[in-house]
Amino acid sequence: MDHFLYKNGQLMAEDVAIADIAAAVGTPFYVYSAATLTRHYRLFSEALDPLPHTVCFAIKSLSNLAVLKLLGDLGAGMDVVSGGEYMRAKAAGVPGERIVFSGVGKTRDEMRLALTGGVRQFNVESEPELLALSEVATALGAVAPITLRVNPDVDAKTHEKIATGKKENKFGIPISKARAVYAQAASLPGLQVVGIDVHIGSQLTDLAPFEAAFVKIAELTEQLRADGHTISRLDLGGGLGIPYTRSNEAPPLPLDYGALVKRTLGHLGCEIEIEPGRLISGNSGLLVSEVIYVKEGEDRTFLIVDAAMNDLVRPSMYGAHHDIVPVIEAAAGAPPQDYDVVGPVCETGDTFAKARALPPIGAGELLAFRSAGAYGAVMASEYNTRPLVPEVLVQGDHFAVIRARPTFEDILKRESIPAWL
Ligand code: LLP
Numbered sequence: 001m002d003h004f005l006y007k008n009g010q011l012m013a014e015d016v017a018i019a020d021i022a023a024a025v026g027t028p029f030y031v032y033s034a035a036t037l038t039r040h041y042r043l044f045s046e047a048l049d050p051l052p053h054t055v056c057f058a059i060k061s062l063s064n065l066a067v068l069k070l071l072g073d074l075g076a077g078m079d080v081v082s083g084g085e086y087m088r089a090k091a092a093g094v095p096g097e098r099i100v101f102s103g104v105g106k107t108r109d110e111m112r113l114a115l116t117g118g119v120r121q122f123n124v125e126s127e128p129e130l131l132a133l134s135e136v137a138t139a140l141g142a143v144a145p146i147t148l149r150v151n152p153d154v155d156a157k158t159h160e161k162i163a164t165g166k167k168e169n170k171f172g173i174p175i176s177k178a179r180a181v182y183a184q185a186a187s188l189p190g191l192q193v194v195g196i197d198v199h200i201g202s203q204l205t206d207l208a209p210f211e212a213a214f215v216k217i218a219e220l221t222e223q224l225r226a227d228g229h230t231i232s233r234l235d236l237g238g239g240l241g242i243p244y245t246r247s248n249e250a251p252p253l254p255l256d257y258g259a260l261v262k263r264t265l266g267h268l269g270c271e272i273e274i275e276p277g278r279l280i281s282g283n284s285g286l287l288v289s290e291v292i293y294v295k296e297g298e299d300r301t302f303l304i305v306d307a308a309m310n311d312l313v314r315p316s317m318y319g320a321h322h323d324i325v326p327v328i329e330a331a332a333g334a335p336p337q338d339y340d341v342v343g344p345v346c347e348t349g350d351t352f353a354k355a356r357a358l359p360p361i362g363a364g365e366l367l368a369f370r371s372a373g374a375y376g377a378v379m380a381s382e383y384n385t386r387p388l389v390p391e392v393l394v395q396g397d398h399f400a401v402i403r404a405r406p407t408f409e410d411i412l413k414r415e416s417i418p419a420w421l
Contacts, residue, residue, distance in 0.1 A: 146192065
């Protein structure tokens with residue numbers, strides 16, 4: 001459920017007409033709904049009640065400071081994967097004890113940053129990383145709380161580029177080696193084992209792979225405890241999928257996911273941490289774009305819009321589907337037409353949709369790409385020297401620009417021409 005609905009023929013973000021934002025900000029832009037973000041965070045948190053838990057928002061899905069502040073004020077923790085994301089969480093006012101540091105390639109600088117600023121735990125993914133963290137923590141006179149991310153060798157049944165829980169993927173420590181690596185962790189100075197971490201992939205639309213992983217984690221918890229380790233936290237990662245089309249079958253809800261967590265892991269007395277990104281942010285955001293031209297091809301009609309693959313890369317990168325809707329509602333009974341919706345970038349891959357049935361659309365009309373809140377703005381680039389598009393946050397009947405569109409001067413002044421040229 002989201003808060004982007006038509007009212008009197010106008011697509012709204014909560015109580016604000018999208019067309020009014022477009023008039024004020026220009027297109028293209030991302031718009032997020034505070035009510036939807038809040039609702040999705042709460043659904044997860046309530047689904048895990050009464051287990052002790054922390055919902056750590058995966059910042060990588062949507063990292064704007066205003067969004068982090070909104071979620072942080074609701075009590076959310078944050079899952080970060082870089083020094084930059086760590087700085088964002090801190091800048092949004094999230095205390096270190098609510099920040100978990102994930103990622104397969106943490107650098108020593110990133111470790112120092114988080115140890116100095118405060119961190120809930122590092123989710124360590126390899127033996128070399130364990131050694132590096134031990135050295136860095138010892139040198140600082142600090143103790144780093146850690147989990148080991150185990151790779152349970154479970155098929156997440158999702159897009160191959162975002163599946164992470166199979167043994168051929170680069171992530172985590174093979175579950176068969178986990179006891180040996182935990183023993184090594186316990187023997188190293190500057191580290192304190194606090195739990196286990198697992199994340200098997202993203203956009204999972206079935207609970208079965210989660211169940212297979214959680215059952216393995218429950219067994220491992222008992223084994224590690226028998227080996228003398230303190231396992232008081234289980235970080236279950238993120239990955240619950242969202243509906244990208246309104247017609248397809250709905251993926252399981254946070255409530256179903258919470259019930260599964262309680263059934264498979266609830267008896268262990270651990271604090272549960274989860275790292276959802278997409279489910280919180282995905283359907284909380286739209287990308288809004290204007291049609292520049294309607295171009296008649298030989299056998300098809302192109303809608304050339306002012307957003308492109310650099311603004312929303314998911315269709316060209318993963319073949320992802322995003323529903324596209326007109327901002328001014330089509331007249332009832334308007335016969336749909338098939339369009340190829342494309343951006344202005346000079347690549348055929350700059351295609352958002354092929355043969356998409358839409359009501360008749362003319363140049364100058366506004367279109368909204370739905371489900372674009374997650375992995376939209378954060379994956380944008382300035383390819384073709386197209387400025388990063390602004391981000392707007394709506395709450396009730398007001399909105400604010402939460403990231404401004406850079407000017408061409410802003411872009412050019414980051415570069416310099418050496419004196420010897
Ligand atoms: N935790 C870890 C360790 C992760 O690697 C990820 C996502 C998450 C949590 C959050 O997963 P989520 O709840 O959002 O599924 N760019 C791709 C998605 C990449 C996901 C990477 N890791 C896309 O646009 O679909």
